[in-house]
Amino acid sequence: MNSDFNIRNQQAYPFSDAFTAISSGNKTQLSYRLGDxxxxxxxxxxxxNTVILNIQPYSHAHLIGNMELFLSGIKAEFHADIFKKFADLRWKDCSSSELDALAETWQKHMGGGHEAWIAQALAMARPFHFSLVELRDKWMFVLDEENYANSMSLDSFVSLSQNKVMSETARKQLSDYLMTLPGYDQADMLKGSISPKAYEMHAFHTMRISSMLMGAGHRNNKQRTYRLGNAIIKYTAALPIRDITAVLTDDILSIELVHAESDFKAVHIQQEQCKN
Known part of the structure; x- marks a missing residue:
């Protein structure tokens, strides 16, 4: 463990460290090139008096799309080890055991709650990971963050456990998990019925695992395959900011600041007669 680990030495930061600023009268024009x-x-x-642009880039290719965000709630002494183990793992070629290790690491540092709940969530995750990687490697499934999250439903587990395309090992692992799920009954499932209790418990397990995805990835983003670090760009104005507007044109973010006027102006004092 290395408490001196500095993530800024491990990632690319291709961003300008300041806005371009032009002031005229009671207005300031800021501009910043966002790139991709x-x-x-x-x-x-x-x-x-201060404008802050907070940049948090996301890589869809990596298991951890934004490493700094992932590490933000974890003690600094563990950052170096986690970065070394997981920074280069990608959805396209990770193993199921690497997905397991990521889930275990997340639960260890961020999961919270009773140990039994963590164990149950991980017992759900292992057959899930094994099945998704198997499907991906058979060229039948695109494994990425969105499809990972969308495949977590109990109905998906049941369907995969009955799918003859899956290996016997994968189907057995899924079935073993289902049989331990409170409220789940195999006979009822074959009749097309699954109890609300089973759905509730499965959702509780999946919520604990899906939280490691951070919700930072958006499918309609540019599908970035390389990792960028976060950046914070600040501008402090000499005069108070009264109003602000921002417009993105192509990749240029243009910001107009309107400042409160600094000159003193006369104020008319209205006189009223006191009523006796």
């Missing part, structure tokens, strides 16, 4: 970033990878905020 999508709008849902940036967040623009401001207060009375």
């Amino acid at each position: 970033l999508d709008l849902n990878e940036v967040r623009l905020t401001h207060n009375d």
Whole structure:
């Protein structure tokens, strides 16, 4: 474990470190080239005198789409080890055991709750990972973050456990999990009925595993296959900000700041007569 690990030495940061700023009168024009970033990878905020552009790029190719976001809630002493193990893993060629290891690491550091709940979630994840990787390797399934999340339903588990395309090993692992799921009954399933209790418990398990995906990836993003680091770009104005507008044209983010006027102006004082 290395508490001195600095993720900025491990990733690319191709972003300008400042806005281009032009001031005239009570207005300031800021501009920033976003490159191939999508709008849902940036967040623009401001207060009375500072504008902040928060950049969080996402790589759809990697199991961990944004490494800094993934590590943000984990103690710094574990960052180096986690980065070494998982930073280069990709959906297209990861093994089921590598997916298992990622889920176990996430539960260890972020899962919280009772150990039995974590064990049950991991017992769900292992046959799930084995099956998805098998389907991917048979060229029958595109394994990515979106399809991973969409395949977690109980109906999907049941369907895969009955699918003759799957290997006997995969079907048995799925069936073994289903048979331990509270409320699940094989005979009822064959009649087309699954109890609400089984759906509830399965959803509880999948929620614990799917949380590691962070919800940062968007299918309509540019399908970036390389990893970029996060960046925070700040601009502090000399005058208070009264209004702000932002427009993205091609890859240029243009921001107009309207400032409160600094000159003193006379204020008319209205006089009223007191009523006795």
